Amino acid sequence: MRTPLFNLDHTLDSGQVFRWRKEGEWWRGVVKDRYIQLRQDGDRLEVKGTSEDMIAHYFRFDDDLEEIYAEISRDECIASIIDRFRGLRLIRQDIWECSASYLLATYSNVPRIKKMIDSLCRTYGREIENGVFAFPTPQEILEGEADIACCRLGYRADWLRNYAGMVYSGEFDLYELATKDYQGAVEYLKRVKGIGSKVADCIALFSLDHLEACPVDVRIARAMREIYGVTGQYDKVAGFARRHFGRFAGYAQEYLYIAEDRTRKTIRSCPGNPDTHS
DNA sequence: AACCAGGTCTCGA
DNA sequence: TCGAGACCTGGT
Numbered sequence: 001m002r003t004p005l006f007n008l009d010h011t012l013d014s015g016q017v018f019r020w021r022k023e024g025e026w027w028r029g030v031v032k033d034r035y036i037q038l039r040q041d042g043d044r045l046e047v048k049g050t051s052e053d054m055i056a057h058y059f060r061f062d063d064d065l066e067e068i069y070a071e072i073s074r075d076e077c078i079a080s081i082i083d084r085f086r087g088l089r090l091i092r093q094d095i096w097e098c099s100a101s102y103l104l105a106t107y108s109n110v111p112r113i114k115k116m117i118d119s120l121c122r123t124y125g126r127e128i129e130n131g132v133f134a135f136p137t138p139q140e141i142l143e144g145e146a147d148i149a150c151c152r153l154g155y156r157a158d159w160l161r162n163y164a165g166m167v168y169s170g171e172f173d174l175y176e177l178a179t180k181d182y183q184g185a186v187e188y189l190k191r192v193k194g195i196g197s198k199v200a201d202c203i204a205l206f207s208l209d210h211l212e213a214c215p216v217d218v219r220i221a222r223a224m225r226e227i228y229g230v231t232g233q234y235d236k237v238a239g240f241a242r243r244h245f246g247r248f249a250g251y252a253q254e255y256l257y258i259a260e261d262r263t264r265k266t267i268r269s270c271p272g273n274p275d276t277h278s
Numbered sequence: 279a280a281c282c283a284g285g286t287c288t289c290g291a
Numbered sequence: 292t293c294g295a296g297a298c299c300t301g302g303t
Contacts, residue, residue: 015284102284109283112301154299159286196286217284233293234285257284 001045001052005065007087008040014258016091016206018101018114019121019135030121031058032094035132060089072245072252077227081259090254091206095174096167097135098207103163103194104156105202119151120160138164159194166192182210197234205250214241214249219260 012020012027020029027038036049047055056062065087073079104120105113117135124136124144136144141164148157166172177188185208189200201215216224216238224230230240245252 105283106285107283107298108285108300109302111303112283115301152300154301155286156299194286198285202284215284218282219284261284 001047001055003040003043003045003059004061005087006040006043006045006059006061006089007085008038008045010085010088010258011059011091014088014254015110015261016254017093018105018110018117021114030128030132030134032097033126033128033134035129058092060092063089065089068248068251071248074244074246078245078252078255081255085255085258088255088258090211090251092209093207094135095178095203095207096138099174099189099195099199099203100135100160100163102199102202102206103159103192104153106156106194106199116151116153116156120153123148123151138168142168156194159192163192163194178208180208182208182212185210186213197238201238205253211248211250212242212246214238214245214253216241216253217257219257220253223256223260 008027009022012022012029017029019031020027022028025039029036029038031050031054034050034054036047036055038048038055039046045055069082073082101113101117104116108116120141121133121135123146124140125133126136126140128134141148141161148161151157153160163172167174172192177185180188182204185204186197186200189195189203190197195203198215198217201213204210204213205215214220216234220241221231221237224237224241228240228244230237241253242249
């Protein structure tokens with residue numbers, strides 16, 4: 001299929017999603033109950049395993065990136081980062097998988113998060129192809145006979161089971177969540193043990209279409225401090241970011257995140273850096 | 279071998 | 292309301 005401005009590598013390697021990996025020139029991953037393979041060549045995207053409509057929805061091809069760039073380019077710094085990672089898009093994730101995944105993502109790192117989620121899917125998820133498992137439903141997590149300890153989730157295991165129970169019982173309603181505005185959604189989400197301000201913002205941004213949400217993790221906090229001189233409590237920093245970048249602040253956040261990520265990787269692998277030889 | 283990780287919870291002032 | 296510690300585990 002032909003795509004609008006889009007960079008598949010940047011998008012799938014930006015830490016938003018945890019179930020994709022690249023083998024050769026193909027990206028392989030699971031979305032809902034589909035095993036999907038993608039390969040990009042210029043403005044052509046080769047899709048196996050699902051429809052083009054689903055892909056267009058998933059990668060938010062309905063977002064006008066140029067309009068968004070114009071809106072969030074409030075200073076030279078963010079403008080140059082955008083220029084470097086042009087085509088990076090936010091991904092429209094399933095609400096249950098996204099919320100459960102980011103609950104698990106707390107105080108960890110992306111390689112480990114991927115392993116935890118892969119393990120969770122293998123242990124409780126439905127096998128949709130040979131060796132390919134869907135993300136487990138709340139019921140599957142609650143009624144699975146396996147010991148959750150084998151998923152190596154640490155203290156997050158209790159949070160996850162508690163959350164699954166709230167969703168399964170109806171005490172926490174994903175459909176109701178989807179109808180709420182940004183502030184209402186954040187408030188609703190924070191009732192869940194394990195979901196605080198940052199995770200709630202990730203869920204709002206990545207699965208609820210609240211593009212003004214600006215999750216502040218340690219990297220964004222560092223960027224906000226070093227670039228804009230903003231420090232302090234979560235609400236203060238995130239609030240500044242939403243005002244500074246405007247209604248698409250979440251997009252700005254994702255570009256800052258990937259820039260921080262690549263910068264640190266570059267510094268680490270730079271010959272002559274003492275860290276390299278430790 | 280330490281330090282850190284897409285933070286949150288609990289508790290005390 | 293705010294700061295300080297603890298926290299499972301594994302990556303780097």
